Amino acid sequence: MNGKKQKNGKLFLYKGEELLNTYATFTVQPMNNKGYLQINDRQYLGSFDFIVENGQYVRPINSVNMEDYLKGVVPIEMYPSWHIEALKSQAVAARTYALSYMNRELIDDTIMYQVYGGYIWTPNTTKEVDETRGQVIQYNGRLIDAVYSASNGGVTESNANAWGSASVPYLTVKEDTFDPKSVWNFSFHKNQINVSQLNLSKPIEWWTTVKEADTTFSNNIKMWLNANGYANKEIKIVDIPEFKLHSPGSGGRMSKGNITVEFFVKDMLDANGNLAIQRVVLQNVNISKIRAMLGTRVMLSYLVGKWSQMIIS
Structure with missing residues (x-):
């Protein structure tokens, strides 16, 4: 081999x-x-x-040929058992989306663009890709930005709010009565580690045994810190003294956020040889940066407060 x-x-x-x-x-x-x-x-x-x-x-x-590519996209982006007209709509949207990137940039096979599974064709989705062959959606003679999502929380968003681009009439804020409005929530503790009983001059005694209160949440923040100035560092999240999402757009989605994270880095000591608290403060930043820090599977949407809940203790 x-x-x-x-x-x-x-x-x-x-x-x-x-x-x-x-x-x-x-x-x-x-x-x-x-x-x-x-x-x-x-x-x-x-x-x-x-x-x-x-x-x-x-x-x-x-x-790969465009139509063959679509036959590897549609059965992942939509259940093959769904109604044939839904599958046709998905095929046309996926084709429009992919063609809009031709000669512009490479697209990957993840949710960053469209999920592509290769040669995993199913009879229903293959049939509907074939039946819509070459069909695309245009506005004023140009391919539209055919973005789509699994759920919008019952309210679509305008492209201007989402990406700051010039408004287009086919991507507006409106109620979606067909969306299942899946409720989601997450919670975390402001204090992740109680340091009052720890010997900060000898972290080797407790570093491997002391865990944060919310491990998934804190691990996401640690990965973000590793990618943003603390590469290859061993980190313990201590406190999140401030967390706030604000500035909703016309579609109700938050657009800005604040977060402060206090943490230890194993080899960063103060003048007395004790672990020194490190601090990252993000104020009034784009909410996408906050979500990247917390994790996309923790914070599922920017539509917060209507169909979602955050509990901070």
């Missing part, structure tokens, strides 16, 4: 333990147009270009 590794910005192609060659980039494609390729036990049509990304990772880029 062939394998690919990167070293010093080059791709190394192996067959078993045998090194076959090195490349700056590498392209693979099936021997015939009915074949497929496989990565991590998942099948894909089309070809793959392998590149070294950021000098660290091997990035596979799948080039």
Whole structure:
């Protein structure tokens, strides 16, 4: 079985333990147009270009026919058992969305764009992609920004509120009576670690045994801190003395937020040799930054207060 590794910005192609060659980039494609390729036990049509990304990772880029791509998107973005007209609508929206990025930028296979599963076609979704072949949505002769979501909480949002772009008449604030309005909530403690009984001059005695009050919540914040100035540091979240979401737009979604996080970094001591409290303060920042810190699976939406609840103790 062939394998690919990167070293010093080059791709190394192996067959078993045998090194076959090195490349700056590498392209693979099936021997015939009915074949497929496989990565991590998942099948894909089309070809793959392998590149070294950021000098660290091997990035596979799948080039595939647009209609075949859509047949790998629709059954993930919508249940294949849903009504055929819903599947058709999803196919047209997904096609419009993908085509709007042609010659503009690469799109990945995650919720950052559209989720793509490769060659995982189902009969219903394949049929509706075929029946809508080439169909797109336009406004004033141009492809619309065909964004969509699993749920909008019962109220759609305007593109101007969401992204600050010029308002368009097809992305406005309005009630959605068909949305299930799924209720969500999260809670956390302001005080994550009680430091009053800890010897701050000897963190080695307790560092591995003392845990934060809300581990998932605090782990998300630690990952954010690792990516924002504290790379490869061991961190303990101590307190969240301030947390506030504010400035709702016309659609009711919050647009700004404040948060203060106090924490220990294992190797950051004060002049007396004690662990020193570190502090990150975000004031009046875009709410997307707050959500990135807390975690997208903790804070499910910016629509807070109507169908959601936060409990801070």
